Amino acid sequence: MKKKTKLIHGGISRDPYTGAVSIPLYHASTYQQDGVGNFKYEYARTGNPTREALETLIADLEGGARGFAFGSGMAAIAAVVQLFSAGDHLLLTDDVYGGTYRIMTKVFHRFGIDVTFVDTTDLETVTKSIRPETKAIFVETPTNPLLKVTDVKAIGEIAKEHGLRFIVDNTFSTPYWQNPIALGADIVLHSATKYLGGHSDVVAGLVVAADDALGDELHFIQNSTGGILGPQDSWLLIRGIKTLGVRMEEVEANTKAIVSMLQEEKSVGKIYYPGLADHPGHAVHRAQAGGFGGMVSFTVENGEKAKAIVKSARYFTLAESLGAVESLISIPSLMTHASIPRERRLALGIEDGLIRISVGLEDVEDLVEDLKAAIRS
Incomplete structure (x- = not known):
C-alpha cells in the first residue's frame, strides 16, 4: 500500500459495527461486559474505539507495532520519559524544542532523571557522552528551530551497540516524509497538533512503539497516568491525517x-x-x-x-x-x-x-x- 493510500485506508478505516467510512465518535466512558472480565472495551481511559482507530493508523504509518494517543505532544513526551527511573541518564539533542528542554530540566530532573544535551549530529560526541547509567538517546530531527539534521540510522546503531533505547521526535518530517523505526528507532514521537492535524483545531500527541513488548510498557503508563486523547480530538486527527x-x-x-x-x-x-x-x-x-x-x-x-x-x-x-x-x-x-x-x-x-x-x-x-x-x- 502506497503512502497516500495508507493515510486513508490504514489502521481501522471502516467502523466494524456499522460500516461507516468515517469512524464514529464514541463518547462512552464505560462499556457493558458480557460477564466479569469478558469485554472488548473496559473503560475509556484504557481504550476507546475512536482513539483506537487513530492509534492503529499512526502505528501503520510509522511501521511500528503499537500506537498511543495523548492529550498533547508534551503529554506524549512525558509518558515516554516515564519509561525510565530515578538515576537513569538520557542523551538529548541540544537544539531541541523549548518545551522538551523545560520538562526535562524543570520537571523530570526533580524525579532523579538526568539528561545531557548533546549535538547529535556529531556521532563521536554522542558516543563519548554515554555513561554506565545512560538508558536512551532522544533525537529531534530536523530540530526546532535551527533545522539541524541527525543521522537516524547511525544513532540507531550506536544505541543498539550500547543497549540503549532510541527515541525520535518526527514532528517536522511526519511519517509521510520520514520513518525512523525503519532506520532503527524504538520509539517515534509526534506533536500531532502540527502537521498531522494540520488545521490549527486540535492539540494532541502520538507515540509509536517498534515492538509489542515496548508497546505493553507504554500502554501501562498511558492507562496508569491517564493523559489520553479524547474521542472528538481523535476523530479530528484522523480526518487531518487523510490529507497529510x-x-x-x-x-x-x-x-x-x-x-x-x-x-x-x-x-x-x-x-x-x-x-x-x-x-x-x-x-x-x-x-x-x-x-x-x-x-x-x-x-x-x-x-x-x-x-x-x-x-x-x-x-x-x-x-x-x-x-x-x-x-x-x-x-x-x-x-x-x-x-x-x-x-x-x-x-x-x-x-x-x-x-x-x-x-x-x-x-x-x-x-x-x-x-x-x-x-x-
Whole structure:
C-alpha cells in the first residue's frame, strides 16, 4: 500500500459495527461486559474505539507495532520519559524544542532523571557522552528551530551497540516524509497538533512503539497516568491525517519558492532549511527522508528588526505552533524557546534576530510577496 493510500485506508478505516467510512465518535466512558472480565472495551481511559482507530493508523504509518494517543505532544513526551527511573541518564539533542528542554530540566530532573544535551549530529560526541547509567538517546530531527539534521540510522546503531533505547521526535518530517523505526528507532514521537492535524483545531500527541513488548510498557503508563486523547480530538486527527500527503507536497513546493526569495534578500543573514545544498546535514536528510518539509528559519540584523517583520506580515500569522494550512511566523527567542536561558540560546545559535516560519497552503505568490514586503519594510 502506497503512502497516500495508507493515510486513508490504514489502521481501522471502516467502523466494524456499522460500516461507516468515517469512524464514529464514541463518547462512552464505560462499556457493558458480557460477564466479569469478558469485554472488548473496559473503560475509556484504557481504550476507546475512536482513539483506537487513530492509534492503529499512526502505528501503520510509522511501521511500528503499537500506537498511543495523548492529550498533547508534551503529554506524549512525558509518558515516554516515564519509561525510565530515578538515576537513569538520557542523551538529548541540544537544539531541541523549548518545551522538551523545560520538562526535562524543570520537571523530570526533580524525579532523579538526568539528561545531557548533546549535538547529535556529531556521532563521536554522542558516543563519548554515554555513561554506565545512560538508558536512551532522544533525537529531534530536523530540530526546532535551527533545522539541524541527525543521522537516524547511525544513532540507531550506536544505541543498539550500547543497549540503549532510541527515541525520535518526527514532528517536522511526519511519517509521510520520514520513518525512523525503519532506520532503527524504538520509539517515534509526534506533536500531532502540527502537521498531522494540520488545521490549527486540535492539540494532541502520538507515540509509536517498534515492538509489542515496548508497546505493553507504554500502554501501562498511558492507562496508569491517564493523559489520553479524547474521542472528538481523535476523530479530528484522523480526518487531518487523510490529507497529510497532498498538504506536505504542496507545502514543500511553496517553501522552495520562499527560500529562493530569501536567498536574494540582502538583509537576510543565515537561512536554515534542509533543502539547501549547503545546509549542514542536507545529504543525510536527503538519504533518510522523502522531502524537506515546510519549516524555515532565517536571521535578520537584530531582535527589533525581527519584531518589525513579524508585525508587518499579512498572510504569515504571528502565532505559536506550526504545520497548519495557514502560514505562521514567530520569533523563537521570545516565543517557542523563551524558556531556554538566553546564554544557552545564543550558544546554540538561536539569535534574537532569528525568525521561524511555517509555510502553509496559501497561494505561493501571495506568500512570497508578503514576506518580501515585510522584510523590506
